[in-house]
Amino acid sequence: MSFYAVQFLTGLASASSLFLVASGLSIIFGVSRVVNFAHGSFYMLGAYIAYSLTLRLGGGAFGFWGAIGLAAVAVGLIGVLMEMALLRRLYRSPELFQLVATFGVVLVVQDLALATWGPDDLLGPRAPGLSGAVSILGHRVPEYDLALIVIGPVVLVILWLLLNRTRWGILVRAATQDPEMAGALGINQKWLLTGVFFLGSLLAGLGGALQLPREPANLLMDMGIIAEAFVVVVIGGMGSIGGAFLAAVVIGELQAFGILIFPEITLVLLFLVMAVVLVIRPWGLLGKPEAIIPKAAARDVGRPFRPLKAAWRWAGLGLLGLLVALPATAGDYALQVASEVLIFTLFAASLHFLMGIGGMISFGHAAYLGFGAYGSALAVHHLGAPMEAALIAAPLLAGMGGLVFGWFCVRLSGVYLAMLTLAFAQIAWSGVFQWYDFTGGDNGLIGIWPAPWAAGAAGYYYLTLMLTVAALWVLKRAVFSPFGFALRAGRDSRLRAEALGIDVRRVQWLAFALSGAAAGLAGGLYAFLKGSVFPTVMAIPVSVDGLVMVLLGGVHTVLGPLIGAVAFTGLKIGIAAETHFWRILLGGLILATVLAFPKGIAGFLKDKLMRPER
Amino acid sequence: MSPLLAIHDLSKAFGGVEAVRSVSFEVAAGEAVALIGPNGAGKTTCFNLIGGQLRPDAGGIEFRGRDIAGWPPHKVWRLGIGRTFQVAAIFPSMTVQENVQMAMVSHTGRALNLLTPLAGLEAEKADALLERVGLAAQARRACGLLAYGDLKRLELALALANDPALLLMDEPMAGVARGERAELMALIGRVVAEEGVSVLFTEHDMDVVFGHASRIVVLHRGEVVADGAPEAVRADARVREVYLGAEAGQGGQPC
Amino acid sequence: MLSVKSLDAFYGRAQVLFGLDLAVAHGEAVALMGRNGAGKSTTLKCLIGLVPHAAGEMTLDGVDIARLDAFRIARLGLGYVPEERRIFTDLTVAENLEAGRRPPRQGSPDWTAERLFVLFPNLAEIRRRRAAHISGGEQQMLSIARTLMGNPTLLLLDEPSEGLAPKILEEIATTVSALKAEGLTILLAEQNLRFAGAIADRVAVIETGHIRWQGAMADFAADTEAQARYLLA
Known part of the structure; x- marks a missing residue:
């Protein structure tokens, strides 16, 4: 006692x-x-x-x-x-x-x-x-x-x-x-x-x-504490100092007692506490409920999407043609870089689907990339699955992750939702990090090689190109389908959407699954590209990379995330190859970009090049 | 015949303040009932309780004999209750036509369809409905570019997209320029008559209330203080005291 | 005291004000009247700096306020009471007043919470109550009182009559008239002629962003034709 x-x-x-x-x-x-x-x-x-x-x-x-x-x-x-x-x-x-x-x-x-x-x-x-x-x-x-x-x-x-x-x-x-x-x-x-x-x-x-x-x-203190602080703010209630104290005590005690049993249980307990609090009091222990009937805010939700002009369609096909022809001229390293850029393009597009179309900001999207990567790697490592099966396991596991996390997240909105996604991602990361026997902990899982037919740089590049383009096509199709419109409806005016029979929560929940599955496919491809998986694939910096890509491209455009992903991934690979202190350079570049293009690159170009509609 | 909508002993409190206290009234098929009262009387709260935006603390809401108290808004809509809001709620990132298409696709239960582009769904039906509310010429425009009166028309079209039996209209004239009011009200009256929809509405503009309501329910501090035909309500001493003041006889805007 | 010349303003791409001219003299109460959407609120918001204007001049006591931040304009003596009241519902009534407090100004009375409680006795009784839990009329009074705490020399009132019961309106009209009698200059945006008539000496009628009619309140009150044209339909 x-x-x-x-x-x-x-x-x-x-x-x-x-x-x-x-x-x-x-x-x-x-x-x-x-x-x-x-x-x-x-x-x-x-x-x-x-x-x-x-x-x-x-x-x-x-x-x-x-x-x-x-x-x-x-x-x-x-x-x-x-x-x-x-x-x-x-x-x-x-x-x-x-x-x-x-x-x-x-x-x-x-x-x-x-x-x-x-x-x-x-x-x-x-x-x-x-x-x-x-x-x-x-x-x-x-x-x-x-x-x-x-x-x-x-x-x-x-x-x-x-x-x-x-x-x-x-x-x-x-x-x-x-x-x-x-x-x-x-x-x-x-x-x-x-x-x-x-x-x-x-x-x-x-x-x-x-x-x-x-x-x-x-x-490592910075990333560790920020995720915990987000959890505290979400549980305690935004803006409530007393709530922050109460929640900090709850978390402190959870950790103090959880560690007695075994460290992994603290994560499960943390998850459970958060789940219970959010289901019963979505606005936190001592927080105030957000206005149930929101005021008509003149928020910028973008203009209607217009189908691309014929010229742009031809430009897109031309680009695709160039990508198909790339292996004829590029070396192995260039092809690997190109594959990585494609993979992160899909990752950014999946995040954009959630953020731009659904209006749900995810601070923890790397979780799904990680679920996909580990889904593939674990299937290979523990089940001896072939690459083809492992690449199916990736979106499946990530889609399920999206369903589980999404179920909680869609009960919240705005910045609460965003903080919760980060907290979930951090829990997933800690789980992978700590579950040494199953995931290899920070030693990761290695030896995740593609099937022989896709083992060469060009072969794997084609596989990546095919799957990425297919997944992007599905996402694009979804944007213009009733589902995509219902998702936008929930973002534009939740009040109106619900009063038109749209179950906004369910639509958003499914969007989490779809977005998670797409990110998961990217993760699976990433695992086989690198031949290994480490917990860093689902760490906070990767989530933020995704955010930067989407923002660079502009949230309210369909093509934006593609541009952002290419620019950012290319830049990052370039910088990392050149200098030891890549963080300060990248951070400086992010700051410079954000200050120079407050609407994103695509948004900036759109403003410059195109006249406002009517 | 049982009424279309029957509210009984409906109550809702916010942090100790009772916004709606044991309110009961009915709407029969074909009626246009006005719910009036000074600001803070509980009109909008009543609407949000019926529409499902709020969950009642106590009491019942029967629609076509079914208790719908506490149902979420999307289910309430499916039963055939359309709704417009005080501040027009539409989807600003879509075109006018896409707004209506979305509503119709939702009505036919295809909102989760991932495969078919929305562009080809219900386009003609949407245009026909837009024609009836006088927005046909604006169908391809972005909603963000519409004048406020046109947004109210669009909202009306959205509320009618599922052929509702009951229309809830929260201050249909709020924010509409005086000059447009007569026209908009005439449009609402015409469409409502054509569809045979019953209407429950709130409004501050007494000309609109007395000009269009077949019955008036007066709320004050969350309680019903009068319920009857316009002339009876106008003459009711308690109503004069709490709401209309000395101006009631002139039928003008309350000062 | 207040001078507005050729003011243009936009909401998004839609132009709301078109070369608006307006002047208010010391001690005067002017009613800016017009239908919903005519540009009354936008004019007041431009003056206090909450809505950017595209072109035009605005001076307060000769000081150019056209390019100043809202808080600087407020500190120069412009007091703004918004249409939606916008009281701080998370604060108590007394705290709302404190949030509006500014140092005394030469030539105008120094308002304190105690003096305002005399002017608005209703507020005195609920001073410790959270403003979320007070009635619409009390909110309107609090909004006016909060702005007075800044010791303004010119008070901008945006449709104080909206949504209030006649009895409460009468009280507010009496109070505002008393403020005017003490020498406060007032610019009132209003649709309700009866309410405006109880306060204002002069009327400027605004229609689709232009001033269409200016003159004495007595003349406008007698001119049923102008009323019908600019206010009714």
């Missing part, structure tokens, strides 16, 4: 850092509507900066706590820098552009951290005066854990007072609800936003710095 009490305390201690990070994310989102992917990077920076500062300031209590406080403030200032230099230029762009921009920051921060602090884990000092352990019910509990348990609620109270008892807090809440009206009342949102980014980033930095005595600063 007493052992469980102690484990409970450990869970509470873990919850504190998580709460700090999640509340910062939630506050920033509330006012700016920016889902800040870089929030995890700020957490990581908090830990690294605190590490460096403790070395400078010495080991006393003043040095330690001073370092933590200064690190938090420093990270808050970095957040201000990001807001002022980057996001201010993007507030008028679609929400997704801000998201992708913050992911550019993630990449840049990763390489900067690598260059500054090196690849090794950095173990911080223990907190002076709190380095021992106290005996509680006969078990030893670290004193530092007890300090964390106190810090969490203290910060919660301070935040509550700040938001409810100060003028600044009232203005923040007013601007959260109706920024335009706040402006009409004389409130300067520029500085309010900057202030909010300072506070939110400071909380992330504080969370990271406080974690230093418990875990070493390392380069």
Whole structure:
């Protein structure tokens, strides 16, 4: 019994850092509507900066706590820098552009951290005066854990007072609800936003710095915490600081107790808790339901799709002809690159189907690519399946993944849905990573080679070309079918669609399956192209790659994702071949692109080349 | 004969505020019933309860003798209840014709069809319906380019696409320029008569209410305070007090 | 005090205002009247900077406000009460007032929550209630009171009469008239002639984005032909 009490305390201690990070994310989102992917990077920076500062300031209590406080403030200032230099230029762009921009920051921060602090884990000092352990019910509990348990609620109270008892807090809440009206009342949102980014980033930095005595600063902290913070925000309810605290405690406890049984169970428990909460309270434990009858928002949903002009059709056929003729002139490496570009074109198109047509933003689309890749690889590895059968297994498994995840996701909408997709993808990733016996963990599965007839670079290229074009054709057909229109109907006006007998949830659910299956086929092809599968295929960066491709191309065009995929995949392969620090280059390029083309490349071209319709 | 729609003891509260309190009324086949009352009286909530956008806390909604309380909107529609909204709800990324085609394809249960292009489905029927609401010339245009009055016409076409027995219209004149009102109302009256549809509508424009309703139900603070023929309602002392004020006799816009 | 010259504005590709000219003098109450969709709301939104205008001049007390952000225009003394009221429903009544508070301004009375509670006694009783749970009339009063907290010199009222019961309208008309008597300049967008007549000295009639008629309220109230032409059908 007493052992469980102690484990409970450990869970509470873990919850504190998580709460700090999640509340910062939630506050920033509330006012700016920016889902800040870089929030995890700020957490990581908090830990690294605190590490460096403790070395400078010495080991006393003043040095330690001073370092933590200064690190938090420093990270808050970095957040201000990001807001002022980057996001201010993007507030008028679609929400997704801000998201992708913050992911550019993630990449840049990763390489900067690598260059500054090196690849090794950095173990911080223990907190002076709190380095021992106290005996509680006969078990030893670290004193530092007890300090964390106190810090969490203290910060919660301070935040509550700040938001409810100060003028600044009232203005923040007013601007959260109706920024335009706040402006009409004389409130300067520029500085309010900057202030909010300072506070939110400071909380992330504080969370990271406080974690230093418990875990070493390392380069994986950013992605790990951001997914957890999303889960906390989804479970707790967007914009609810109290909800974030409650959810952080739930997750902290789940992990503390789950680990006792075996680590894999924590994932299952996490999944179950999220599922139960979302089915019963889709808006989170303490969140507010979104307006059931949404106001008529003058959202940009694009223009009607027109069939391509004859000239473009011929251009498409010409391009296809060139692709068919490619092996005559290209070498093996070029063909492999071309195959990879084709595969990611299909991946981007599948994501576009969900996002552009369905209006459901997926932050975790790599999950389906991964399901496909592992579907094929596992079929080969465990069942000895031939390539042909394994390539069928890929879309099947991914389609089923889409059905399972989609069932939950379609109960939510907007950014909640997006965060949930990311959480699911992260759970899938952890599952593959941890289920060593079945998936090979981070050693991956190797020896996934194509059938002899497709083993050559040209043969596999043709197989890829054929399947990709076929799948793209099916997706295109679906866009113009009643199903595609029903999906768009649900996106344009859910209210109207339902009042016309369309079961929007079911249509969206099936769209998840279809989109997942298409991404899965891409994953299967990818596995055989590389001859191996590793968990990284379904990690967050791959999901973001997909988002960048779709956004580069433009969300409201049918051809956009194809252009985006070709541009981005080509670019990425090119950069990775040239330099070690590819992340900072890629991140910089993403930032430059987002700032230069706020409507995507295809949207930009469309505006430049074509006159507006009538 | 049993009424087409029978509401009894319908209640709905939002966070302790009772928006609709034990409301009962009926709509018989062929009637045009106006549901009126000051803002916040619970009119739109009533509509959303009937249409399935909201789930009632208590009470029953019988349509053709079937209890549909708590049914989701898409099922309510399938039974034959069409709906227009206060702020016209249409699909702005589609053309006018595609909007109606979508509604008709949904009516025939083919919304999940992945194989046939929508372009070839129900095109003539859609054009015929658009002709009747006066939008034939705009059929190929993007909805985003329509004037607001035309959006209301399109919404009417959408609501009629499944040959409903009952039409719910939430403030059909809201946002429509005064000059267009007479024409739009005449169109609604004509189409409704041709189809033999019963209508339940809310409206702030008293000229429209008294000009078109065969019966009027008055709501105030979530409760029915009067239910009867227009003249009886106009004369009702309680109604005068809560809603029409001293201007009732002149039949004008309430000041 | 307020001068608008040749104002053009668009919604998407549709032009809403066509070379609109309008002037409001100190202490005056002007009603901008016209049908739905005539451009009344758009004019007010252009003034406060919520809708971008394509061309034209706008000055407040000689200061060019045409290219300023909304919050700067508000700080110069333009108070805006939107048609949909747009109160902050997540905040309490008192917090809504606090959100609107600006420092006092020379030459105009300094509004405080306490003074506004005298002007709107209904609000005093519900000051701690969340604004989500107050009635439509109370929301309208709160919206006006919140804007007054910014100590505006010119008040823009966008269709305050819409959707309100006659009794509450009367109260609001009385209150706004009292504000005018204290010297507040008012520009009122309105369709309801009776309500506008209780407040305004002068009328500017707007039709499809043009000013068609200007003159004294008394003249317009007597001119049933002009009313029928511009307001009814």
